[in-house]
Amino acid sequence: MKPNTEVKVGKLILKNPVVTASGTFGYGLEYSQFFDLSLLGAIVIKGLSINPKEGNPPPRIYETPCGMLNSIGLQNIGYSYFVKEKLPFLKRFDTKIIVNFFGENLREYIELAERLNDTDGVHALEMNVSCPNKNSHWRKMGLIPELLKEAVREVRKVTDKTLIIKLSPQVTDIAEMAKICEDEGADAISLINTVPAMVIDIKTRRSVIGNPVGGLSGPAIRPIALRMVWEASKVVQIPIIGIGGIITAEDALQFLIAGAKAVAVGTANFINPLSAMEVIKGIENFLITEGIKDINDLIGTVTD
Numbered sequence: 001m002k003p004n005t006e007v008k009v010g011k012l013i014l015k016n017p018v019v020t021a022s023g024t025f026g027y028g029l030e031y032s033q034f035f036d037l038s039l040l041g042a043i044v045i046k047g048l049s050i051n052p053k054e055g056n057p058p059p060r061i062y063e064t065p066c067g068m069l070n071s072i073g074l075q076n077i078g079y080s081y082f083v084k085e086k087l088p089f090l091k092r093f094d095t096k097i098i099v100n101f102f103g104e105n106l107r108e109y110i111e112l113a114e115r116l117n118d119t120d121g122v123h124a125l126e127m128n129v130s131c132p133n134k135n136s137h138w139r140k141m142g143l144i145p146e147l148l149k150e151a152v153r154e155v156r157k158v159t160d161k162t163l164i165i166k167l168s169p170q171v172t173d174i175a176e177m178a179k180i181c182e183d184e185g186a187d188a189i190s191l192i193n194t195v196p197a198m199v200i201d202i203k204t205r206r207s208v209i210g211n212p213v214g215g216l217s218g219p220a221i222r223p224i225a226l227r228m229v230w231e232a233s234k235v236v237q238i239p240i241i242g243i244g245g246i247i248t249a250e251d252a253l254q255f256l257i258a259g260a261k262a263v264a265v266g267t268a269n270f271i272n273p274l275s276a277m278e279v280i281k282g283i284e285n286f287l288i289t290e291g292i293k294d295i296n297d298l299i300g301t302v303t304d
């Protein structure tokens with residue numbers, strides 16, 4: 001018999017625990033040539049802001065040992081274009097649509113959350129607490145507990161859709177940040193975002209990417225992400241979406257065992273567009289081989 005792979009994240013029932021990581025799956029269109037997007041637990045779209053954003057100067061991507069450095073700079077098409085041109089396509093699939101979003105300041109976060117709350121076809125909001133505006137003190141909202149607290153509280157007030165807070169790994173105590181999200185009413189947390197990192201070209205003596213510092217992703221960050229998910233899972237009851245360097249089903253299973261209710265496949269999509277499918281299949285096979293009837297019986301079963 002097929003094991004149960006359904007998991008609940010806030011108000012959402014995901015048919016399986018595998019979602020796509022924001023920024024690595026666009027708006028789904030390109031990947032739909034490779035597989036039926038309805039097979040995914042959910043699609044998390046590229047980070048959205050109210051107005052379109054150009055992003056950082058090129059080059060924007062650089063391959064590193066076991067990972068990649070990116071400085072896309074949250075380039076995106078803006079809310080109105082997304083709703084008009086991308087959402088109708090996504091609505092065709094029998095899966096959940098999670099919109100990753102950000103603002104230049106807290107006011108913009110609130111305004112966009114309000115709009116997304118009223119947007120048909122958007123099932124959940126993933127709030128990226130890495131605010132890109134260097135001139136606003138809100139740029140530290142994901143790093144300073146008091147700012148995170150205020151930001152989550154205010155955004156929570158304007159949406160009754162499932163609210164997921166996407167956490168940054170750049171903190172000393174991830175458990176503290178996770179607990180703040182739970183206490184302020186978030187339905188779930190997702191972690192980790194990319195790790196700030198740098199590579200220098202010794203001939204030009206400049207960074208290899210347009211912005212000196214980029215975000216590191218891929219297998220290089222997986223053990224860090226896993227440790228953080230485990231630490232967070234010890235202090236919160238709300239579901240966690242584990243993200244960071246997941247390439248195979250075995251990687252994903254580690255996160256589930258560490259306490260994640262779901263996992264996101266990110267950089268792996270660039271290597272093999274079928275990665276998410278292979279992870280879904282591999283998890284199912286593992287459940288069958290281990291005689292586990294319900295995936296929820298596996299979640300958080302790590303022993304210290």
Ligand SMILES: Cc1cc2nc3c(=O)[nH]c(=O)nc-3n(C[C@H](O)[C@H](O)[C@H](O)COP(=O)(O)O)c2cc1C
Nearest residue numbers: 021022023047128192193217218244245246266267
């Ligand atoms: C090219 C690229 C673009 C990304 N864009 C976003 C984004 O818009 N919003 C966000 O919250 N995270 C973004 N991320 C972070 C990923 O969603 C994910 O948290 C991170 O890459 C770690 O997972 P991975 O190692 O599986 O890629 C981006 C990552 C990459 C590589």
